[in-house]
Amino acid sequence: MSALSGRVAVVTGADQALGHGLALAIGTSGARVALVGDATTLTPVADTIRDRGGHAAAFDAVLTERADLERAFAAAADTFGDPVTALVHTAMNRAAFEQLDFADVDDARWELIWEGTMRAALALLQASYTPLHGRDGRIVFVAPTVSMSGAERLVPYTTALEGQRLLAKSAARQWGPDGITVNTVAVAPEQVPIGVASAATSLAPPALGGPGQPEADVGPVVTFLLGAAGRFVTGSTLSIDGGVWMAP
């Protein structure tokens, strides 16, 4: 029996490299995967998972719209015959990756990146609550360590990610009694196209030699959090960055 058999997992951001790798890892560990976002770009990812013998389908939803997400979660449950019991959120508006002097950030950009990221994280949590509660629900947010280390010319992005990371902690505290765990997996900055190297956040090189691969190196940790062995882990930030950001 595979590690995640029985689970239906929603994955966001599978049309970006990080989410793509994690979707493959989860989809080949026995979970049935609902790729939520722009179905047109996600369908080829679902095809790849099925080609590898997994179960996956793509569902359209605007990530900042709770009602839209609830429809997608319901459609996934219909497709797979079981309710969604896990969420892995990796999606990020690509505009957030652009480096820009803080003095040049305007309100439209702040709205898009800060509000957009937080509203998506909130809407995803809220849409997850009903199907996940009482069902050993698992939620994992995935984002690079730069929100903890800070990064120049990336103020909106790091601000949004740190808000999202603490949203996970608060949700972990409030929803623990509902049988839902919520964690953050913090990956190396090289996993997203922000032009920041691990070397910028530590004087030492990555202990394990590099930032790692999303599917091969980060995937097993996300799979662990979604699996039986992860049931007592909540409110944590796991730095899976090859040994750079070692705080605390």
Add this chain to the structure above:
Amino acid sequence: MSLEPGPLAGRTAIVTGAGQGVGRGIALALAARGARVVLAARRAETGEPAAQEIRDRGGDAVCVVTDVTRRDDVEQCVRATVERYGGLEIMVHNAFRGGRPHRLEELDEALWTMNSRTAVWGSYYAAQLAYPHLRAAGTQGRLILVTSPSGVEGSVSIPIYSPVKAAQRAIAKSLSREWGPLGITVNCLAPVAETPALTNAFVENPDLKGRLEARTSLRRVGDAEHDIGVVAAFLASDDAGYVTGQTIVCDGGSFMGL
């Protein structure tokens, strides 16, 4: 009020949310060390008496009614400050509204917006609009954001408070890196103090005071001016010129997770 020139003599500070609580305490402490203080308060009913208190002690202070959720208001406050005092060295963003207990799955738009706009948009406006003046102030330039231990450890009762307070810590870290070459420091202060907001929380949650004090090493809740404001004044001074990107937890030894 000391007659000796204080460590902040000749410098000008804006403190948002200065009408009461922590903001008022910070304004009093900065003024007591010689800073000229603009109290940016949403309501003149609280901001004016706080400014008057500083003047009564021999300090230099004025209230400018400011809603930190509005760019135009913050811009006007900065402009008025620079016109009156000739510059701005110290920007302290403390204003916050929206600490009402809630369930995340039922969080409504209004409560989210209040949290987001006051804590995060307010920080963004305060930082960006102060920036030309902080840059001109060089190694005297200071941005201080008032956050909370909840912004590090999460909150079960007011869950949305933690992300907006965490966001401020990220702003401080990233801006400290971006503005460091100019000599400007950017830090957060994470206080627990006797404030109207905490008093309300004690009323709503009667066992909170006992639980809080039991977890606090010093067995008391901080005084906004003499326990918290003085630390903000230290961060604003030359002595803290090599401290940047940090969160100073000022809670009597309660949260120790940093």
